[in-house]
Amino acid sequence: MTGDEVLEILEALRGSGSDVWIGGGWGIDALLGRQTRPHRDLDLMHRQEQEPTVVAALSQAGFVESLDWRPARFVVTDATGREIDLHPLVFAPDGSATQASLEPGRPFVYPAACFVTGTIRHSTVPCLSAEQQVYFHQGYEPTDRDRQDMARLREAFGISTHF
Numbered sequence: 001m002t003g004d005e006v007l008e009i010l011e012a013l014r015g016s017g018s019d020v021w022i023g024g025g026w027g028i029d030a031l032l033g034r035q036t037r038p039h040r041d042l043d044l045m046h047r048q049e050q051e052p053t054v055v056a057a058l059s060q061a062g063f064v065e066s067l068d069w070r071p072a073r074f075v076v077t078d079a080t081g082r083e084i085d086l087h088p089l090v091f092a093p094d095g096s097a098t099q100a101s102l103e104p105g106r107p108f109v110y111p112a113a114c115f116v117t118g119t120i121r122h123s124t125v126p127c128l129s130a131e132q133q134v135y136f137h138q139g140y141e142p143t144d145r146d147r148q149d150m151a152r153l154r155e156a157f158g159i160s161t162h163f
Contacts, residue, residue: 006026016053023132026039027118045086063077072099
């Protein structure tokens with residue numbers, strides 16, 4: 001997925017009134033302000049109550065659901081193979097949020113401060129903070145791509161990672 005395609009998808013979602021934040025590889029690149037590697041998909045967090053609007057906007061853009069692991073996540077793809085991994089969030093009054101996990105009673109936690117902005121192709125985009133990206137890169141054996149992403153965050157933000 002290209003940077004221009006990410007911006008087109010974000011524009012379609014903004015036009016529908018949906019709030020989304022970029023995570024994963026594109027989220028890291030948004031924090032860094034440049035594309036550092038090819039991306040096969042786009043990870044988006046969205047307000048759970050806006051899910052029907054999100055799905056409708058993506059459907060109008062040619063995406064259909066291809067995987068359903070709700071309430072934790074679901075995936076939509078289009079005819080060209082573009083893939084969007086969607087993560088529903090439940091927000092608290094203080095601006096923090098939780099996402100269900102596949103382990104009941106162990107949700108993913110999103111502090112209010114983790115919702116920040118970054119840049120893709122000179123456009124400001126909503127994304128997850130570097131600290132939140134590090135949080136999501138724990139508890140599994142990292143790939144070479146994960147190691148490179150974490151190294152870039154350490155270099156750019158001076159934060160520590162576990163690998």
